[in-house]
Every structure is written in C-alpha cells, then in structure tokens.
Amino acid sequence: MATVNASEPMVRIEGLRKSFGSHEVLRDINLDVMPGQVVTIIGASGSGKSTLLRCINLLETPDAGHVWFHGADLAAEHVDVNRLREKIGMVFQGFNLFNNMNVLDNCTLAPVTLKKMKKAEAEKVAMGHLESVGLADFARASVSTLSGGQKQRVAIARALCMQPDLMLFDEPTSALDPEIVGEVLEVMRGLARDGMTMVVVTHEMAFAKTVSDRVVFMDKGVIAEEGTPAEIFGAPKHPRTREFLSRYLDD
Amino acid sequence: MSSALSGEQRAATKRGRVASFVLDDHRYVLLGTGVVAFIGMMLSSQPRPALSFLANAFTVELVMYYLLAAWLVVSAVALVFKLTHWKNYAATAPFTKPAVARVLRYASYVVWAMTLVLIVDRVVMGIASAWQVAVAAESRPTDDMLQSMCYILWNGRATFATGLMTTIELAVFGTVIAFFLALLLVFCRIQTIDRPDNDFVRFLKVVGCGFAKVYSTVVRGTPMMVQAMIIYFGIFGILRTTDLTTTQINTIWSAFVAGLVTITLNSTAYMMEVLRGGIESVDLGQTEAARSLGLSQWQAMRKVVFPQGVKYAIPGLSNELIINIKDSSVLSVIGTFDLMFANTTVSGIYYQQFQTSLIVTVVYLILTLVASWLLGRFAHHFDVKPEPFGSSSDQNIVIEEIEPVPVRDGENHRRGWGQGR
Numbered sequence: 232m233a234t235v236n237a238s239e240p241m242v243r244i245e246g247l248r249k250s251f252g253s254h255e256v257l258r259d260i261n262l263d264v265m266p267g268q269v270v271t272i273i274g275a276s277g278s279g280k281s282t283l284l285r286c287i288n289l290l291e292t293p294d295a296g297h298v299w300f301h302g303a304d305l306a307a308e309h310v311d312v313n314r315l316r317e318k319i320g321m322v323f324q325g326f327n328l329f330n331n332m333n334v335l336d337n338c339t340l341a342p343v344t345l346k347k348m349k350k351a352e353a354e355k356v357a358m359g360h361l362e363s364v365g366l367a368d369f370a371r372a373s374v375s376t377l378s379g380g381q382k383q384r385v386a387i388a389r390a391l392c393m394q395p396d397l398m399l400f401d402e403p404t405s406a407l408d409p410e411i412v413g414e415v416l417e418v419m420r421g422l423a424r425d426g427m428t429m430v431v432v433t434h435e436m437a438f439a440k441t442v443s444d445r446v447v448f449m450d451k452g453v454i455a456e457e458g459t460p461a462e463i464f465g466a467p468k469h470p471r472t473r474e475f476l477s478r479y480l481d482d
Numbered sequence: 483m484s485s486a487l488s489g490e491q492r493a494a495t496k497r498g499r500v501a502s503f504v505l506d507d508h509r510y511v512l513l514g515t516g517v518v519a520f521i522g523m524m525l526s527s528q529p530r531p532a533l534s535f536l537a538n539a540f541t542v543e544l545v546m547y548y549l550l551a552a553w554l555v556v557s558a559v560a561l562v563f564k565l566t567h568w569k570n571y572a573a574t575a576p577f578t579k580p581a582v583a584r585v586l587r588y589a590s591y592v593v594w595a596m597t598l599v600l601i602v603d604r605v606v607m608g609i610a611s612a613w614q615v616a617v618a619a620e621s622r623p624t625d626d627m628l629q630s631m632c633y634i635l636w637n638g639r640a641t642f643a644t645g646l647m648t649t650i651e652l653a654v655f656g657t658v659i660a661f662f663l664a665l666l667l668v669f670c671r672i673q674t675i676d677r678p679d680n681d682f683v684r685f686l687k688v689v690g691c692g693f694a695k696v697y698s699t700v701v702r703g704t705p706m707m708v709q710a711m712i713i714y715f716g717i718f719g720i721l722r723t724t725d726l727t728t729t730q731i732n733t734i735w736s737a738f739v740a741g742l743v744t745i746t747l748n749s750t751a752y753m754m755e756v757l758r759g760g761i762e763s764v765d766l767g768q769t770e771a772a773r774s775l776g777l778s779q780w781q782a783m784r785k786v787v788f789p790q791g792v793k794y795a796i797p798g799l800s801n802e803l804i805i806n807i808k809d810s811s812v813l814s815v816i817g818t819f820d821l822m823f824a825n826t827t828v829s830g831i832y833y834q835q836f837q838t839s840l841i842v843t844v845v846y847l848i849l850t851l852v853a854s855w856l857l858g859r860f861a862h863h864f865d866v867k868p869e870p871f872g873s874s875s876d877q878n879i880v881i882e883e884i885e886p887v888p889v890r891d892g893e894n895h896r897r898g899w900g901q902g903r
Contacts, residue, residue: 288774289677290770290773290774292677308677309677309678309679309680310677310678311678312676312677312678313678313773313776313777313778314776315776316773316774316775316776317775317776319774320774320775321771321774321775323767323770323771323774325765325767327765327767327768327770327771328771329768329771329772329785329786330768330790331786331789331790331793340772340775340777340785340786341772341775341776341777344777344781344785345775345776345777345781386771389775390774390775393775393776399774
C-alpha cells in the first residue's frame with residue numbers, strides 16, 4: 232500500500248455498462264474510489280449494486296466501459312485478471328468459505344498458491360488476521376461448525392491474507408440475523424479505521440452513515456446521487472433517494 | 483411387563499388395531515415364532531439327506547417335532563383367545579402375565595434354535611450330500627436337479643474359474659483405468675474460456691470440450707456389444723494390413739485385450755458424466771471465492787471445486803464397478819473368456835442351459851454383493867462424517883446445506899462468468 236499515490240484514484244470506473252440478456256443492469260456508471268476511502272453503495276434490490284461491485288474484480292464481465300485499477304484497465308481483453316484480483320479482496324453475501332478445508336487452510340490457500348509463501352509463514356500471517364477478527368481459537372475448526380457471523384469474519388480474514396489494496400463487500404451482513412450483524416460490522420469498522428480502501432454494498436444504513444466517506448445511491452442501473460453521508464442522509468436531493476431512505480427512517 | 487402393557491394399549495390407539503396386533507411384543511413372540519415353528523416342522527417332514535446328522539438321533543428330532551407342534555398349538559390358543567377377548571385381552575389373557583410372557587419369550591428362542599438345527603440338517607447337509615454324490619459320479623445325475631448342478635459346477639470348475647477371473651480382471655482394471663481416463667476427459671469437458679487465455683489456449687479448450695461432448699454422446703448412445711465388435715474387428719482389420727500373421731495378431735490383440743479396451747472406453751464416458759455431475763453440483767460461490775482471491779480457473783478447480791465434487795461423485799463412481807461386473811458379460815460376444823462365456827461353454831457341454839445359468843447367476847450375485855460391500859467400506863473412509871467441534875483434522879469434509887440467503891438482488895443473474903465475449 233506504500234506505493235499507492237494518494238492523489239490518484241485507486242479505482243476509476245468509466246462509462247461502465249452491463250446487461251443480462253435484454254435487461255440493462257448497469258447504464259453508464261462513472262465512479263472514482265480514492266485510496267483509503269470507504270465508499271458504500273446503497274439502493275433498492277435490483278438496482279445494480281452487486282453487479283457494479285462484481286464488475287470491479289471482473290466476476291462479471293462489463294459489456295462496455297473501463298475499470299481502471301492502479302492504472303490498469305481490467306475491462307481490456309487478455310488482461311491478467313488473476314494478478315489484479317490478488318490485490319482486490321472480496322467478501323460475499325453467502326460467505327463462500329471453502330468447504331473442503333478448515334479455517335486456517337481457507338486463509339492460507341491463496342498466499343501459498345499464489346505468493347509462493349512457505350506454509351508456516353502463511354499460517355503465521357493468517358493467524359494474525361484470524362486474531363484480529365477474534366477467531367484464532369477456531370483456526371483448526373471445520374468451516375461447517377461455524378456460525379454465520381463467524382464464517383463471514385473468516386471470509387474477511389481470508390481476503391486480508393492476500394494483503395489487498397482494496398476490499399469489496401457484497402452485502403456482507405444480509406445473510407445474517409440481526410443479532411450477529413454487529414460482530415461483522417465491528418470488524419469492518421476496524422478495517423476502515425486502519426485505512427483500508429473499501430467498497431461496500433449494504434443495506435445497513437447506520438453503517439453507511441457512520442463509517443463511509445462517500446455514499447453512492449443507485450437506482451435502476453445508474454448512480455442517482457452520491458455525496459458524503461451527511462449530504463445523502465441529511466439532505467437527499469433526488470426524489471428516489473428520499474423515497475428509499477424514508478423507508479429506513481421509518482424503522 | 484405391566485408398564486409395557488399400558489404402553490402397549492397407548493400404542494394400540496395410535497397405530498391402529500391390526501398393526502399393534504402384529505407388532506406387540508408377546509403376540510409377535512407367539513405368532514411370528516409360530517411361523518418359524520411351522521417352517522421347522524415342514525423341514526422335519528422332508529426326507530433326510532445322506533449326510534443328515536439327525537439321522538442318528540431320531541428321538542431328538544421326534545421331540546423337536548412335537549415341541550414345535552406344541553408351540554403352534556399355544557400360538558393358536560393365543561390367537562383364539564385374542565379373537566374372543568378382543569377388548570380386554572390384555573387384562574384377561576394368561577399370556578400377558580409377566581411370568582408367562584417371560585417364559586414364552588425364552589421358549590421362542592428355543593423354537594428358533596430348533597428350526598435352525600433343522601435348516602442346517604436338511605438344507606446345508608442336503609447340498610453337501612448332493613455335492614458328495616456329484617463329485618463321485620461318473621456321469622451327470624439326471625433325476626436330482628441339485629446333484630446335477632453340483633456335477634456341472636464340479637466338472638466345469640476350471641472353465642468357471644477362468645471365466646470368473648477374467649470377469650473380475652475386466653471389471654477391476656476396466657473401472658480403475660476408466661476412472662483416470664474419465665478424470666482427464668472431465669477436465670477437458672468442464673473447460674470454459676477464461677479472460678487471460680490467449681487464442682491458442684482458447685482453441686485448445688474449445689476442441690477439448692467438444693471432443694469430450696462428442697465422445698460421451700457416441701459412447702453412451704450405442705450398445706457396448708456393438709462397440710466391442712467395432713473395436714475388436716476394427717483393430718484386427720488394421721493389424722491385418724501389417725506384416726503380422728493372424729496368429730501373431732491374436733496374441734497381441736486378443737479377445738481379452740479388446741474386451742478390456744471396450745469396457746474401459748465405455749466406462750470412461752459414464753464416469754466422466756458422473757464426475758461432471760459431482761463437480762457441477764459444487765456451489766458456484768466456491769469458484770467465485772477462489773477466483774476473487776486471484777486463483778486461476780485451473781487452480782480453483784484443482785484446490786477447491788474438484789475435491790468437493792469428487793465427494794458427490796463417489797456413490798456413482800463405485801456403482802460403475804458393479805455395473806462393469808455385470809456388463810462385462812456382453813463381451814463374450816467377441817469371445818472374451820468371461821463368466822458368461824464360461825456359461826455358454828459349459829452349458830454347451832451338458833446341454834443344461836437353465837442349470838448352468840442358475841450357477842452363473844449365483845456367482846454374479848456373490849460377486850456384486852462382495853463388491854458393493856467392499857465399496858461401502860471404502861466409501862466410509864471418505865464419507866461425510868460430522869467432526870467434533872474444534873477438531874484439528876483438516877480432513878473433515880462436511881457437505882453443507884445451502885445457506886438460506888434472505889436478500890438476493892435480482893441483478894445476480896448467475897451465468898458462467900468469464901464466458902462473456
């Protein structure tokens with residue numbers, strides 16, 4: 232992270248388009264993410280939030296436009312996606328921990344395979360990250376014995392083991408019950424405090440309000456409004472934003 | 483027993499009258515064992531075989547016979563009692579008194595024991611006697627079917643043994659080789675174009691996948707008997723164009739080798755589909771997670787998806803061995819000396835198609851039973867066993883239920899990602 236130029240955007244999305252069949256999911260998205268920034272993407276289901284996030288590490292291939300990451304265009308043909316993905320961690324809604332491995336092996340698989348780290352060294356790094364998410368005691372546990380909140384924290388630790396410059400969170404708490412949402416959000420808050428660049432798709436408005444530097448409101452495949460949390464939550468300009476947020480404020 | 487009785491009555495209201503009548507403890511003892519006693523009596527009335535050990539203990543067998551008859555009488559009395567005292571049977575019948583019920587239970591064990599003795603004496607010793615006669619016989623005994631079958635089995639033993647060995651070899655080697663070929667083929671089959679691939683790699687992937695598809699379609703869509711003919715005579719024809727003599731060709735390209743090749747190629751196609759099914763049933767999220775960490779498609783497949791997919795495929799793969807044991811029988815059409823070929827040969831000698839086939843049926847059944855038992859033991863090693871919490875083993879693979887995901891954006895139309903453009 233030391234090499235990152237703080238004045239250049241880490242991620243620059245230009246004119247991004249994506250459609251599934253005849254359904255246009257993303258229509259001309261432009262977005263910059265500066266190093267150290269926490270950007271939350273909010274919006275109704277089906278507005279294209281997750282697809283936008285998945286386009287950043289190319290789990291979805293964009294139809295048009297550019298996704299610049301550290302100055303390399305991810306959307307270009309024949310780009311070495313795998314190398315770039317090493318620097319982009321991703322946390323999924325459904326955790327997606329590797330079921331055939333224990334917690335520690337989940338964390339060490341990528342460093343050992345890709346960074347050619349020694350197993351012992353990778354385990355040391357992994358234990359550090361598991362410690363920071365409070366799961367060091369579960370290092371040898373089978374993935375299936377963990378609760379949802381624990382799984383998601385392992386998933387975060389697993390992504391951190393690759394020492395990413397950018398972390399993508401795709402609704403990390405949507406599959407969790409309200410009581411354990413807190414433990415995952417706490418880990419994410421800690422990451423944000425440590426200066427990690429994060430793009431978070433979430434329905435947790437309180438998290439978006441308190442942690443993020445910028446909030447992006449998406450509606451029907453376009454960015455309807457973006458600004459600081461104070462602007463978006465305090466004085467939303469777009470009528471859709473107001474309508475969307477009023478539902479949350481009612482609760 | 484009194485507490486069991488009240489339980490019985492409670493159960494009776496729940497299960498319905500007929501079910502409880504059959505299932506209840508002391509009635510089961512009386513009626514169920516009554517049937518056993520009847521079987522014992524039937525066996526006892528059969529003529530004694532030559533090797534019968536009860537022949538020297540006539541009194542013992544007579545006592546056993548009357549004891550079994552007595553048991554039937556007791557059962558009948560109990561049945562009549564039940565029919566006449568349907569509602570208050572439990573309260574009035576002597577059979578439900580604790581001491582009587584206990585005695586009846588012990589007596590039922592004696593009935594079982596006596597019937598077992600009779601089974602050994604009549605059935606097992608009967609077969610042994612027939613075997614003794616058949617082995618010593620100069621020509622096939624025609625009046626007794628059991629002796630006749632024993633004679634055929636004994637005199638055709640060399641042929642049967644050769645056939646049995648060939649069948650086992652074909653099934654085992656065929657399945658094992660086919661498994662490795664299927665691994666190769668399934669890797670071709672599941673290739674998808676990945677973005678970093680250059681045009682040459684893309685071309686190879688398309689060709690590999692296409693080949694696997696065509697192979698599977700053709701092999702699974704044609705009968706193995708026909709495949710055996712094509713392979714055997716096809717390659718024979720090719721070898722004829724060389725300088726080799728027919729004798730030399732027959733040594734190199736024997737019916738056994740051709741049969742093994744056929745069964746291997748056939749099994750490969752089926753095993754590939756089984757493996758593909760296993761691999762495709764692994765959640766797509768597993769691949770996505772691996773790819774998001776930077777693993778290539780191949781690495782994600784090898785380290786994450788494949789180990790999980792094979793687990794799903796194990797039952798189907800082991801089933802393939804059983805299928806091959808049976809299906810190798812069609813290879814006798816090209817003259818592979820398997821069990822079916824032995825059957826044809828031996829039944830041709832004695833003109834006893836039915837009896838020989840019956841022998842071969844039993845041998846096949848024993849083979850498949852043993853194979854499925856062994857495979858069950860084998861699969862048990864890999865199988866899904868819940869691991870104790872916090873265990874240090876990294877071997878634990880628990881097939882997990884799919885997590886309920888309450889909020890799922892409509893935008894996540896999953897498709898084979900990376901295939902775009």
